[in-house]
Amino acid sequence: MPDKKKFQLPLQSRYDKLRYRSSTSPPVSSNQEENMTKEKEGTSPATVGTRNVSPKDPDEHMEKRSSSILSPMFDILKKSRSPKPENYKGAIEELWNKFRTQDDNLRALNNTLDQQIAEKEALQKKVDENSSMAQESIAKLQNELESNNQRLQESEASKAVASPSRNEIWRKEIANLRLKVLELEKKLKKAYRQLEESKATKVASSSSHDAARREEISNLRPKSEPQAEKIASEHEEEVAKLQEERDNLAIDNTSLEAILASEKKDMMDQIKRLKLELIESKGNFRSWLRLRPPQNDLPRQAITIRGDQQVEVIDRNRNKKSYDFDRVFAPEADNTTVFHDLSEILESTLQGYDITVLAYGQTGSGKTYTMSAMLNMALEQIFRELEKSYGTDFSVNGRCIEIYNDKVYDLFVTAQPLKASGLCTSMWPTSDRYLSAQTDSLSNFQAFQEMVEKVEKNRRSGQTEKNYSSSRSHMLLSFQITASKEEASGAVTTTRSSITFIDLAGSESMKEVEDRTEETQAINSDLSAIKTVLTSMGKKEKYIPFKNRQLTRLLDDRSNKGKVLFIQTANIAELEQSVHTMEIGGLVSKVTQKKPAKNVVTEFAATGGSEEVPQSKPLTGCSTRGRGTERGGRGITSRPSTGSRGTSRGRTGK
Numbered sequence: 001m002p003d004k005k006k007f008q009l010p011l012q013s014r015y016d017k018l019r020y021r022s023s024t025s026p027p028v029s030s031n032q033e034e035n036m037t038k039e040k041e042g043t044s045p046a047t048v049g050t051r052n053v054s055p056k057d058p059d060e061h062m063e064k065r066s067s068s069i070l071s072p073m074f075d076i077l078k079k080s081r082s083p084k085p086e087n088y089k090g091a092i093e094e095l096w097n098k099f100r101t102q103d104d105n106l107r108a109l110n111n112t113l114d115q116q117i118a119e120k121e122a123l124q125k126k127v128d129e130n131s132s133m134a135q136e137s138i139a140k141l142q143n144e145l146e147s148n149n150q151r152l153q154e155s156e157a158s159k160a161v162a163s164p165s166r167n168e169i170w171r172k173e174i175a176n177l178r179l180k181v182l183e184l185e186k187k188l189k190k191a192y193r194q195l196e197e198s199k200a201t202k203v204a205s206s207s208s209h210d211a212a213r214r215e216e217i218s219n220l221r222p223k224s225e226p227q228a229e230k231i232a233s234e235h236e237e238e239v240a241k242l243q244e245e246r247d248n249l250a251i252d253n254t255s256l257e258a259i260l261a262s263e264k265k266d267m268m269d270q271i272k273r274l275k276l277e278l279i280e281s282k283g284n285f286r287s288w289l290r291l292r293p294p295q296n297d298l299p300r301q302a303i304t305i306r307g308d309q310q311v312e313v314i315d316r317n318r319n320k321k322s323y324d325f326d327r328v329f330a331p332e333a334d335n336t337t338v339f340h341d342l343s344e345i346l347e348s349t350l351q352g353y354d355i356t357v358l359a360y361g362q363t364g365s366g367k368t369y370t371m372s373a374m375l376n377m378a379l380e381q382i383f384r385e386l387e388k389s390y391g392t393d394f395s396v397n398g399r400c401i402e403i404y405n406d407k408v409y410d411l412f413v414t415a416q417p418l419k420a421s422g423l424c425t426s427m428w429p430t431s432d433r434y435l436s437a438q439t440d441s442l443s444n445f446q447a448f449q450e451m452v453e454k455v456e457k458n459r460r461s462g463q464t465e466k467n468y469s470s471s472r473s474h475m476l477l478s479f480q481i482t483a484s485k486e487e488a489s490g491a492v493t494t495t496r497s498s499i500t501f502i503d504l505a506g507s508e509s510m511k512e513v514e515d516r517t518e519e520t521q522a523i524n525s526d527l528s529a530i531k532t533v534l535t536s537m538g539k540k541e542k543y544i545p546f547k548n549r550q551l552t553r554l555l556d557d558r559s560n561k562g563k564v565l566f567i568q569t570a571n572i573a574e575l576e577q578s579v580h581t582m583e584i585g586g587l588v589s590k591v592t593q594k595k596p597a598k599n600v601v602t603e604f605a606a607t608g609g610s611e612e613v614p615q616s617k618p619l620t621g622c623s624t625r626g627r628g629t630e631r632g633g634r635g636i637t638s639r640p641s642t643g644s645r646g647t648s649r650g651r652t653g654k
């Protein structure tokens with residue numbers, strides 16, 4: 001980029017000098033014009049050898065030196081036969097005024113161009129970032145898809161879930177996405193090339209303009225008015241050209257931004273859809289392992305993490321054994337890293353799927369630590385998304401229970417176990433047999449935080465060998481979300497889903513327990529009931545023993561219709577207990593569930609008729625209790641189905 005000062009300053013100083021010489025202001029012209037007249041008359045001090053200004057005065061000396069630059073012009077003026085040299089002064093003055101105006105215009109244009117170039121460069125940077133982000137996501141998706149395919153090939157059961165033709169479609173879509181990214185990159189390269197060219201033109205035109213003007217100035221002679229006009233019109237042309245260039249650049253930038261925005265949106269939508277499909281392809285039952293760092297500087301045991309899906313252990317007999325998971329989090333992974341993966345799964349909550357997240361592991365292995373962070377971040381994300389997409393047209397209801405010694409307690413109340421809970425298979429009225437627990441209507445994230453604060457105080461805890469503050473009950477915190485949106489067609493689409501976080505009580509060896517035998521026995525029975533259910537599901541047995549314990553009974557509905565994520569927590573310093581926990585992962589991976597139910601209903605207000613969104617199943621059968629706004633028949637829900645619409649907060653006893 002040319003240094004504008006370089007050519008503008010000399011120009012200015014020459015202009016000043018010319019002004020100085022041609023003006024009639026007293027310090028300059030009176031003496032000189034007097035001298036000129038005297039010179040003409042042959043009485044000039046120079047001709048008589050006397051001067052009326054001291055040559056020792058440095059300022060005056062400088063003035064004389066600078067005015068000597070214009071001496072050729074004055075020589076002409078002196079020698080000219082023209083009787084009116086002041087006419088030329090006027091012409092020069094006018095010419096300079098024009099130059100000055102042009103100069104101002106050019107400077108303003110230069111600034112605008114600089115700004116536009118900077119904007120374009122920033123845009124380019126943004127585009128580079130976006131395209132590398134998209135590339136990264138696509139590469140990640142591709143990797144996940146490949147490893148998923150590999151795993152699908154290994155597992156016969158999984159093969160049935162994701163047919164090769166489906167994978168072929170994904171592969172094609174990913175290839176299309178890649179092509180799109182490449183096209184976008186090409187467009188950007190072209191835009192960048194144009195930018196470079198216009199920069200070069202600008203530099204060239206600025207410097208040639210500068211040189212031309214320098215020459216004009218040095219050759220400047222008070223020739224004639226037409227000459228001045230010619231020069232001025234040349235400059236006008238140049239200014240017009242630059243203005244056109246500036247306008248073109250602005251149009252270019254705007255259209256480039258619009259193309260980018262729409263392409264980015266398209267790509268993001270496709271990536272989001274692919275991610276969801278990928279998540280679904282991995283089955284409804286997912287299993288993660290989170291290894292916590294050792295306490296009290298205990299050495300790490302022989303647990304080796306292989307990539308992000310496998311761990312290898314060496315048992316007492318020095319035998320190697322490996323365990324596979326959908327995701328393994330090393331002890332260094334913090335809660336934000338774990339949530340990053342969970343947030344992808346959460347996206348399907350707002351698509352109408354029921355999600356259950358369970359933390360399973362030894363006492364002190366980090367279940368509560370993980371679950372409270374996940375719960376908090378998840379609800380924050382859910383409220384953010386709901387507010388963004390539905391405004392206030394949504395409702396979130398919360399319930400919280402604990403299961404202690406096979407009995408259900410409402411954590412809003414605690415005193416007595418809930419009556420008839422032994423028959424209940426659901427936390428919400430999505431089935432006939434649901435718990436009659438109290439409901440908090442949550443209008444925002446803050447209301448959720450207050451609810452958690454309240455129920456946590458009521459949860460049973462005790463001291464175990466490994467954990468000073470150990471949860472001695474299973475806590476189930478569940479949220480039912482209903483959201484409605486009016487489509488462009490006038491139809492109203494209502495999505496209903498629920499998300500349940502289950503912080504299981506930690507398993508403990510009976511040898512380590514003295515006075516809490518009943519409690520510990522109940523916990524261990526619940527945990528082994530979960531294992532039994534998983535084993536039966538993995539074997540696709542006809543009868544799945546959900547009814548064995550209260551805990552598993554409440555998992556019945558959710559396991560059959562929703563998505564389930566087991567987060568196994570283990571201490572990397574405790575080999576034996578960790579191996580017990582990790583075995584759950586093997587059971588989970590064998591469970592291949594049918595497609596989960598998606599609870600989305602579209603209703604046309606004008607006709608009163610309803611239409612289900614393709615691929616969705618009708619909402620689960622209606623209960624006669626407390627479902628005033630729900631209708632029978634095809635299991636269609638008018639909106640909102642339950643609770644308030646996200647505007648007021650209050651508890652509704654059921």
Ligand SMILES: Nc1ncnc2c1ncn2[C@@H]1O[C@H](COP(=O)(O)OP(=O)(O)OP(=O)(O)O)[C@@H](O)[C@H]1O
Nearest residue numbers: 292362363364365366367368369467470471505506
């Ligand atoms: N990943 C981790 N990083 C750092 N500290 C952790 C981590 N996981 C757990 N802890 C700490 O270890 C202690 C025990 O964790 P936590 O209470 O979550 O265990 P738990 O599995 O819920 O145990 P219990 O089953 O006995 O309730 C807590 O002080 C917690 O802060």
